[in-house]
Amino acid sequence: MNTLLLVDGSSYLYRAFYAMTHLSAPDGTPTNAVYGVLNMLRRLRTDVPHDYCACVFDAKGSNFRHELFADYKATRPPMPDDLRPQADMLPELVALMGWPVLKVAGVEADDVIGTLAHQADEAGMKVIVSTGDKDMAQLVNERITLVNTMSNETLDIEGVVNKFGVRPEQIIDYLALIGDKVDNVPGVEKCGPKTAVKWLAEYGSLQNVMAHAADIKGKVGENLQAALPHLPLSYQLITIKTDVDLQQELPEGMQSLHRRTPKWEALAEHFQTLGFKSWLKEAEAQIGNGNGRGGDLFAAETAPPPAAAVAAPPPVPEIAPAPDKLDYRAITTETAFAELLAKLDAATAVGLDTETTSLDAINAALVGISIAFAPGEAVYIPLGHTPTAAPEQLDLHEVLGRLKPYLESGRLKKIGQNLKYDEHVFYNYGIKLNGIAGDAMLASYIIESHLGHGLDELAERWLGLPTITYESLCGKGAKQISFADVAIEQATEYAAQDADFALRIEGRLKTAMDAKQLEMYQNLELPVAEVLFVMERNGVLIDKDELARQSHTLGSELVQLEQQAYEIAGQPFNLNSPKQLQEILFGKMGIPTKGLKKTASGGVSTNEAVLETLAPDYPLPSVILQNRSLAKLKSTYTDKLPEMINPHSGRVHTTYAQAVAITGRLASNNPNLQNIPIRTEAGRKVRRAFIAPEGSKIVSADYSQIELRIMAHLSGDKTLLQAFKNGEDVHRRTAAEVFGIAPENVSSEQRRYAKTINFGLIYGMGQYGLAKSLGIDNLSAKSFIDRYFARYPGVADYMQRTKELAAAQGYVETVSGRRLYLPGIHSKNGNERAGAERAAINAPMQGTASDLIKRAMVDVLAWLVSDGLKSKLIMQVHDELVLEVPEAELGLVQAKLPEIMQKAAVMDVPLLAEVGVGENWEEAH
């Protein structure tokens, strides 16, 4: 029989507070109640065997009993000042310990416990309710028992009868007669336990006692008569609900009440602050055991789950309290603003969001700021709305000046959605945002990188709530209006919600992370976001004139190619139009289309591969190819980059997307600085325009064969590992192995083959792909691959294992525990499935490489800052970091930069980073 263990967190909070001697954290925060409750939960966890469990707390605010009876609990003194902060922090700590935590607005903890107990009872489960509250005795039956963990007292039916002298089903009647002084529930004057038991023994039920009120003599008889009108109400107040709607909190019912793995990382942090030393040690030991990240992000290899393991566990259901109502306000008066500042003084963490005039952060102007304090509680400060939209509005600079200390404070923690954006916005006004402690977008990216991370989607997925969309306020497309034109009322609803939801979602997502994920989130992605902010802000200096010259040259070359094409075709046409080109080549010129690749829409493709095959036999294709290549250079790079120079800084500021690539890589856009040409001579010239200011140089360092090294590490293949350890030329070595000759006899052709195989493997390539890229037949390609796998059995084995793992669990992992989901891995479509298998093979290598360089970026920036260097990180291109370095620091950076990159992780292969210096990016590479 399954057992459900329910803990009345709120009742214990009070009892522990009054029972425990004073205790406080190093910073003076009282901790006795928190310590008492957590200690009790630790004992319960081991002492009471159970299958499901939950710890229930009272939600803030009034509940249905207050509606029944305005004076309910009216005589209770307010919560002692020493208890309040403890009450606030306790639920989070309990959740971090792995307990499902429930808080339901509108009812009390008792009612939630009553409901869950009732449901479990109906399902034939055994229920143990751990509480210090005697009222709970009304729940006891054959399967439901109470345990007071503080006094070690157990109450079953017999126990209730022994203790109270009435049966469990009479407890409500019993308590109604006695009343409850603490909760201000009126009973019968002068009627205590003895009298109540006597009456109930005689008449059986409250109803019957009331019916015979006239029979009872003496002063108590009179009192009973006097109490008759209010006794039904008391009965109602004392009755614990067993029918609370928990659909929203527990959409999957009892099944979600599994104990989860404690978040040791976060617990350790809290125990540290709270001064719980022995528990801190314990948490650290757990982390050291690989149950959290140890000293080294890459040290712990998780044991692969059993092959039978099913896809990722479903996200833990929503257990955070949903606020009973929303409190969103606009701040437009000095009084309200002063109150807001006072609130910020008291707050430790807030949700933060800005509204602006532009998606381009560096050029965006502030329209308003929203701040959330608690779920459902947020304010919006309109600052840059048009007068029509906001008749009353505080002065932008005045407000910013007074908010600045809070925004720049590391003490006040900020949580938001893509805060890197807001960080830029504030920086535009001379404010450096500090204390960034959470970002819902990044948290979501860590948990499920393959899904969307927009706030709207997150609210839907994690809170089950719809959002007000930006489009519903501002419209879209050409007719879109500026947020500055949105009326305050609607702007407040929207903006306050964004801050509120970001705060709520981030908290929710954190509880869904395992220790490794929390580690990656807090110690990798959040710090990386700061590095990206710095790099974006730094920008890259571009030599406009150089690009203009190149554009000019390209322009005249393009004109010539165009003329040639027209002559060959016998007519002018648009060389950039695949459709027109198709007509010319396969229509007018009558080139046979047999065996040529088709486009998705049915026509004959005119892509590079097709034109290459036609080039030996016809003159036009090679002209087109040259034209395309140059046109791309001109339109995408030499013409475009100068347009992207920011007039204020004189530099180009890209935006790095941190949550788009499913493998963990960054992406760069507006402009994309990660696809600047290098392969062709003409293309590479573009890099000459990436320069450093007078007195500085460009320094670039890139990881050598990073993904191949990671493949060696992941596969553990002896031969491959050895090649790297010996510092060999791995492609040459591979050729030697595959062709069965000595490395010194490998021809350049053979080395090229080997290099292609090595790269192909990283992409999950099969014989077909290899044949195509080497221009050999399928059979020879297969024999190459077979020979390769025969010489590198570890690699063959790894490929196989990875595919199986992906199929078994639906995701694969990087070395540091980043999860990479493969939605297509179970597809019935063979092509799609094969694609997912290739992605599965590639993802751990690409993803681990990306984790590595992210770690290096954080370390490099930390070094630059701590040593007070003037060198600037300006670009990241997947395996390369580019810096702008003053000449005085050149020697230092050249030595230290590759060293930091190589030390980003300790793996079974040495990491190698190669550094270059130059006047421009081409020279430095």
Added chain:
DNA sequence: CTGCTAGCATA
């Protein structure tokens, strides 16, 4: 004006 395809730049 918007959304799509083809093609191509990078690691």
Added chain:
DNA sequence: GTATGCTAGCAGA
């Protein structure tokens, strides 16, 4: 054969 972002052309509003 993995992972991205950008441009031009073009079709349908």
